[in-house]
Amino acid sequence: MASSAIKSGTLVTLAELHSSSPFFKDGTSLRVTGKLQEYSVETAIATVADGSAILMVDTQHLRDLSFRVGSMYQFIGELCIHPDNEAILQARVGRNVDGLDLNLYHQSLQLLRQFQTDHMNNQSNNLKQS
Known part of the structure; x- marks a missing residue:
């Protein structure tokens, strides 16, 4: 039986x-964070950036979220890859994260990944010893 559960968004940086x-990959569920560069009310497309990395986000399914250029936002959604290799995130969740220290956020993401890698290696070693 196929699972239709919504997947959690994998934490990634825009870079x-x-x-x-x-x-x-098309359909990958992601969680991204960036500063709003521009927003079009007509198309509901937001452009977020983190350093030189930029991503377009389709916000048409979001409600009760006001957009301010220069503010920080975090989105969870599915990545859609167009034939020209351009990506757009179809957001299903969005929130303003003004006050978030992006440098500290990136450091915590690196530590989380290191912990997960170490944890997986420890589990693998424990299975080999059993």
């Missing part, structure tokens, strides 16, 4: 979303 990235 990690490039064509050779393992996260750059």
Whole structure:
């Protein structure tokens, strides 16, 4: 029986979303954070950036979220890859995260990934010893 459960958004930085990235796959559920560069009310498309990395976010399914250029936002949704290799995130959740220290956020993301890698290696070693 196929599962139709909504997947959690994998934490990624905008810089990690490039064509050779393992996260750059159509339908991948992601959580991204960036500063709002522009927003179109007509198309509901937001453009967020983190350093030089930019991502377009389709916000048409979001309610009760006001957008302010220059503010920080976090979105969870599915990545859609267009034929020209351009990506857009179909957001299902969005929130303003003004006050978030992006440098500290990136450091905590690296520590989380290191912990997960170490945890997986420890589990693998424990299974081999059993």
